[in-house]
Amino acid sequence: EPEVTQTPSHQVTQMGQEVILRCVPISNHLYFYWYRQILGQKVEFLVSFYNNEISEKSEIFDDQFSVERPDGSNFTLKIRSTKLEDSAMYFCASRRLAGARTDTQYFGPGTRLTVL
């Protein structure tokens, strides 16, 4: 069964450094998402992406964050200048259909980001 994959599984960085988290969504999916989960807390929506542009973003997704689909398979989340509070598990998700609100989102295994 096709899966969403994410790399790296764990990223350790110094505060102020830039990080890029990578995701390969399921191949025939059209809608992509990033969520984050601070340890012990709920999963929070960051951003959705469709047709090569941001569809929606949360208040967490400030100017330090950006997303990109550099080629036909990868979907990346960049944090320009990491802060301690960015430490979390970051999940990528993808969805097959565009415009249908009832379609399932499939989550990747996550990247654990630790900012020191």
Add this chain to the structure above:
Amino acid sequence: GQQVMQIPQYQHVQEGEDFTTYCNSSTTLSNIQWYKQRPGGHPVFLIQLVKSGEVKKQKRLTFQFGEAKKNSSLHITATQTTDVGTYFCAGGGATNKLIFGTGTLLAVQP
């Protein structure tokens, strides 16, 4: 903004006992999805409910969507140790993003 709350936060049961978690949204939902997250793992999709009053079953799991499409429940009959994890509901509203509930951590003692 839209909020989705779950109760209880934590439930400890003996193996074989039943378990229920309740999900309540501050706004009407287009659909509700349920996910299970094992410790250290990622959310794994369980089911999606769309219709008002809908009830779906998956083996020992029964999912229900409220008539007003603002609440939902997950009931597990005769829990097993493999059921341990955090169960999240996630509401799909006016936009396509998922608003996750606060989660219920289930511990099952053999």
